[in-house]
Amino acid sequence: MSKAAAQIFKDEPLASTPFALGHAEANTCTTQRPDPALARIHLQFEGLGKTYRTEQGPVHALHDINLDIRHGEIFGIIGHSGAGKSSLLRTINRLEQATEGQLLIEGQNIAELDEQQLVKLRRRTGMIFQHFNLLSAKTVRENIELPLKVAGIPRGVRRRKVDALLALVGLYGKSETYPAQLSGGQKQRVGIARALVHDPEILLCDEATSALDPETTQSILRLLQEINQHLGLTIVLITHEMSVIRDICDRVVVLDKGRIVEQGHVWEVFGRPKHNTTQTLLAPLQHNLPADLAKRLTPQATWPDDAKVLALYFSGQQREPDLAALSNSLNGRVRLLDGGIERIQGHAVGRLVVAVEASPFTASELVQRVQAWVDRAEVLGYVAVV
Amino acid sequence: MSLLFERLWQGLLDTLLMVGLSSGIALLAGIPLAVFLVTSGRGGLFAAPRLNQLVGSVVNVFRSIPFLILMVALIPFTRLIVGTSYGVWAAVVPLSIAATPFFARIAEVSLREVDQGLIEAAQAMGCQRRHIIWHVLLQEALPGIIGGFTITVVSMINASAMAGAIGAGGLGDLAYRYGYQRFDTEVMLAVIVVLIALVTLVQFSGDWLAKRLNHR
Numbered sequence: 231m232s233k234a235a236a237q238i239f240k241d242e243p244l245a246s247t248p249f250a251l252g253h254a255e256a257n258t259c260t261t262q263r264p265d266p267a268l269a270r271i272h273l274q275f276e277g278l279g280k281t282y283r284t285e286q287g288p289v290h291a292l293h294d295i296n297l298d299i300r301h302g303e304i305f306g307i308i309g310h311s312g313a314g315k316s317s318l319l320r321t322i323n324r325l326e327q328a329t330e331g332q333l334l335i336e337g338q339n340i341a342e343l344d345e346q347q348l349v350k351l352r353r354r355t356g357m358i359f360q361h362f363n364l365l366s367a368k369t370v371r372e373n374i375e376l377p378l379k380v381a382g383i384p385r386g387v388r389r390r391k392v393d394a395l396l397a398l399v400g401l402y403g404k405s406e407t408y409p410a411q412l413s414g415g416q417k418q419r420v421g422i423a424r425a426l427v428h429d430p431e432i433l434l435c436d437e438a439t440s441a442l443d444p445e446t447t448q449s450i451l452r453l454l455q456e457i458n459q460h461l462g463l464t465i466v467l468i469t470h471e472m473s474v475i476r477d478i479c480d481r482v483v484v485l486d487k488g489r490i491v492e493q494g495h496v497w498e499v500f501g502r503p504k505h506n507t508t509q510t511l512l513a514p515l516q517h518n519l520p521a522d523l524a525k526r527l528t529p530q531a532t533w534p535d536d537a538k539v540l541a542l543y544f545s546g547q548q549r550e551p552d553l554a555a556l557s558n559s560l561n562g563r564v565r566l567l568d569g570g571i572e573r574i575q576g577h578a579v580g581r582l583v584v585a586v587e588a589s590p591f592t593a594s595e596l597v598q599r600v601q602a603w604v605d606r607a608e609v610l611g612y613v614a615v616v
Numbered sequence: 617m618s619l620l621f622e623r624l625w626q627g628l629l630d631t632l633l634m635v636g637l638s639s640g641i642a643l644l645a646g647i648p649l650a651v652f653l654v655t656s657g658r659g660g661l662f663a664a665p666r667l668n669q670l671v672g673s674v675v676n677v678f679r680s681i682p683f684l685i686l687m688v689a690l691i692p693f694t695r696l697i698v699g700t701s702y703g704v705w706a707a708v709v710p711l712s713i714a715a716t717p718f719f720a721r722i723a724e725v726s727l728r729e730v731d732q733g734l735i736e737a738a739q740a741m742g743c744q745r746r747h748i749i750w751h752v753l754l755q756e757a758l759p760g761i762i763g764g765f766t767i768t769v770v771s772m773i774n775a776s777a778m779a780g781a782i783g784a785g786g787l788g789d790l791a792y793r794y795g796y797q798r799f800d801t802e803v804m805l806a807v808i809v810v811l812i813a814l815v816t817l818v819q820f821s822g823d824w825l826a827k828r829l830n831h832r
Contacts, residue, residue: 323740353742363737366832367755376751377741408831424741434740 263459266303266480272336272432272464273299273322279330280317280488291317293488295331299466304458306475306496307468308511309485315468318485319434322466323355324348335432353381356425356463360437362417364409364424370396371405374423381428395423399453415446422453426461433457435467439474451478472511476500476574484508497577501545501605519583519610520568527611536612537585538593539567545605546577552603559599562589587615623790624806630704631786631814634776638711639769642719646768647761649675649716650723651749661735661745675717683714683775687782707784711772719768726760727753759830766822770815787811 280292292314299305307315320326321333324340332339335351343351364373374395375388383391396402399419409417418438425433435454439447455478458465469475475482475496483493484507491505503509519527527539540560544551551571557564564584571580586596593609600607653675655661656668681689687710691701694709730753738748754761777788787807795804 325736325739349742349744352740355740357737357740359733359737361731361733363731363733365734365752365756367758367829368751376738377743380741380743380747380751410832428742 263302266300269301269303271298272301272303273297273466274334274337275331276334277331278318278321278328278333280314280321280326281329290488292321292328295490297483297490297493299464301464302458302462303481304455304465304467304479306479306482307466307485308470308472308475308482309468309507310511311470313485313507314488315485316436317488319436319466319468322432322434323352323357353377353428354430355432355434356422356428356430357434357436358418358421358425358438360440362409362414362421362441364417364420366409369406369408370401370412370420373409373420374427377424377427391427392423395426398426398457399423413446414442415449418442418446418450419453422450422457426457429461431463433463433465435465435469437469438467440469440471447474448477454478470511472500472515476515476572480575484511495575497546497574497579500572500574501543501547501577501579517568517570517581523567523583523613526613528613529611531612532614535588535615537565537587537615538589538596539583539585539610539613540593540596540600541608541610542569542582542584542600542604543606543608544571544578544580544582546574546579547605548578548603550578551582555603556584556600559603560584560586560589560596561591561599563587583610585613620803620806623794623803624787624810627785627787627790627807628810628814630784631773631776631788633704634707634711634779634784634786635769635772637708638715638776639765639772641708641712642715642768642772643765645712645716646719646723647754649720650727650761651753653720653724654727654753655745655749661748675720678713678717679721683710684778686710686714687778691782702783704779704784704786706782707776707779707786711775711779714775715768715772718771719764722764722767723757723761726757726764729760730756759826759832762822762826762829766819766826769818769822773811773815773818787814 275295275297278292278295279290282289282291295318307318309315317326321328322335324343328341332341334340340348340351365376368376371392374392378388378391392405393402396405399422401416401419401423404412404416409420412420421438433454438454439450442450451474454465454467457463467474467479479496481494482496482499483490484499484505485491486505486507492499492503492508499508500512503512523539528536531538542551542556564586567583567585569580569582571578571582573579589596591599593612597607597609649671652662653668653672656664656671658665660668678686687707690710690713694706695701697709698705700706734752734756735748738752743751774788776784776786777792779786780789780792787810791804791807794800795807
């Protein structure tokens with residue numbers, strides 16, 4: 231067995247990994263594992279930029295990117311299309327060359343790698359794609375083993391490795407089918423198996439779930455999460471869907487026009503989006519005020535006993551909403567009209583809309599009084615009590 | 617009747633020899649040429665835009681010369697290669713030279729249709745350029761290349777009829793000299809029937825193979 235082949239099998243137990251796919255409790259895991267934000271730095275972007283020269287002059291695809299991604303982290307990059315996320319992801323395996331600044335992987339500046347070292351870097355870096363990019367002329371097995379084959383790994387070793395990976399991604403028995411006969415979710419599982427075949431330390435996901443239906447998206451996200459935990463690899467993913475970030479990422483950066491406009495823990499960014507782009511990206515996930523309520527809402531009180539409608543925001547800084555305390559501080563009959571609280575990385579994030587009747591306080595006084603129990607409160611208006 | 621059969625048989629053998637050899641050479645030379653045309657363009661795997669343009673123009677020159685004229689123009693070259701400018705073997709030279717750029721352009725189209733994402737995926741998994749050409753470009757384009765080769769063979773059957781002008785024989789020559797010049801309708805019809813059978817067989821086999829290899 232060659233040296234390279236021996237290395238492939240350093241993780242022999244992969245095949246017998248005791249977790250079963252499909253019924254892992256995806257969301258509970260995040261709280262149990264150690265905070266990856268405290269781990270060693272894996273990828274370090276230092277003033278990285280990418281400028282294309284075109285006939286109309288230079289185009290800045292990426293500008294002054296400063297970023298640390300840590301070992302074992304699931305790191306999200308989000309932005310609208312054309313924001314530069316795809317370019318940023320591709321600088322990690324040098325499918326795109328940065329023109330300014332540098333990227334260090336484990337302290338190594340990857341711009342200095344020669345052709346052979348670059349091939350090695352790419353073998354340590356798996357990548358999956360929105361449209362899967364499987365070879366149609368090859369069977370599932372041939373697709374997964376191709377990276378090993380071109381690396382000169384002997385046939386028997388390849389066989390065992392592919393069998394182990396097929397079991398890992400839940401495609402046992404599909405090895406001799408062609409990709410065209412598989413569903414989208416199955417194709418992405420083949421893509422994941424292929425990306426993992428060299429036991430990479432980094433997995434890059436390029437809109438990996440954007441071509442999948444919601445249910446399949448969930449199962450692929452769960453698989454990525456399991457891989458992250460059991461194989462301990464660092465995952466960098468790009469997406470334009472905030473829900474993907476919410477479901478599996480630890481930290482996130484928001485890109486806009488090639489610049490980082492916001493970054494932090496996912497719960498922080500969700501709880502308190504600062505930049506405009508973040509807010510528009512979050513909009514599809516947020517509850518708007520129900521139409522019937524919005525219609526009845528008036529900016530000024532028409533009658534003195536009109537109910538005051540407040541929005542109470544929880545950005546995960548505090549504990550979960552304390553209903554008794556809220557009710558006490560608002561001092562009246564408090565009705566919950568709308569809203570919800572989500573748990574993101576163990577933090578309670580969300581918004582509650584309440585109507586306060588028969589309270590001796592004015593709306594702005596109510597906002598003052600409730601301040602201690604919420605992250606932020608605002609007056610939405612008044613509704614007549616029927 | 618037996619004389620007709622004998623002539624037909626001889627003509628068929630000559631045609632098969634000319635077409636088979638020249639198509640074989642076109643296959644061996646045309647695929648590397650097509651790969652070169654695809655990969656040497658701007659931003660390609662082996663980018664060499666100047667050379668790409670030069671080779672592209674040479675291909676176009678050969679593609680634009682009518683076969684009859686090409687054949688005559690190449691007589692000195694043919695004599696250099698096979699020692700004679702007359703007969704079946706002499707016809708193989710101009711036929712191959714006409715077929716290669718023809719087939720290369722058709723194969724080029726199939727190679728260009730290979731999704732850029734597949735090349736990117738191959739690079740991302742640590743494939744070197746020769747791996748990409750073999751595992752991605754050629755294998756993904758194979759059904760299209762086979763379809764293109766079928767077209768090339770059929771058009772070579774056509775062109776080989778003109779090779780009679782340099783005494784190469786073959787079915788086309790038979791039909792022309794006996795059927796057209798001597799008003800022997802029987803020979804002409806017989807040749808046409810054999811040609812139809814031949815072209816049908818070639819097309820059918822090509823389609824069958826392309827379909828078998830297409831897993832899309």
